[in-house]
Amino acid sequence: MATDENSQPAMREPVGRQLQKAREASGLSVSDVAGAQHLRPSVIQAIESGNYSQIDSELFLKGYVRTYAKQVGLDADAVIADLDQELEPIRQQREQEHEANPLVDIERRRRRKRQLAKTLIFLAILGIAGYLAFALLVPEPEAGGVQSGASDPADVLAVPDSGEGAVSGQSVLPGALAESGNLGTSEEPNVENPVAEDTSPGPLTEQIPAVVETPDPALENRSGLAEATDIVRLQISFIDDCWVQVSDATGKRLVNALLRNGDEIDVSGQAPLRVVIGAVDAVESIRFQGEPLDLGDYRSVNNRSEFSLTI
Known part of the structure; x- marks a missing residue:
């Protein structure tokens, strides 16, 4: 049992305690360390006491700790490794809180609705395209029907002077026979007039433009598909050192860096954008979609702000 206990590595001191001892050995005060990092003294005190919940972003916490370790002469990589072990329980707790947040569930539903809308628009475009292809490529049977119908009255009126033919002529084209005045004569004018009237392509040609004009809604749907995704723009300029992180709606990190005095960022991504600013007083100006924002x-x-921007 003694051998097993001796084989286990000894527990290192908490990171905050390591930094505090190194600071005191270097003869530095909390204000000295805070001033070098452009932070409030309360942030350095929170790190030394291990109260990491006062610093919401793990990214900024590691940045502060790494700079602090270098300032007091410690191995920054070793200190960050110890910090990872201390943060593991906090990560799990934050993950549980994040999953329980109702805003996360609302955002998931929004993404599902957007995907469903894109799918429906795509299916509608396919349906319209298939209808147009069918209407334009399949031969139209109405044209043959008109031609056959035009020959029928001529056949009826071309029957010799029999009584049955005259009666049939009266039942089909009474107006034309009445003008002739004689059922047995003047058959040729009677044939020409009804054929010219029956073979008029007016009813058929009025139906064709209704099929040809349907591509316009398909073009409008294509443009609607392109507008389903909202791309927004964010611009920030700085007058001092500042940690910045910007992520879009897909989780892609657009910015994740330490910006210096005079630096500027100009990024675009899918709304909403999640913005984390480590030093609010280091921001000279911020513009969203070309409009200035007031932080x-x-x-x-603790001079740190975290927010979301959307249209």
């Missing part, structure tokens, strides 16, 4: 409208804790 005072967003909640700030």
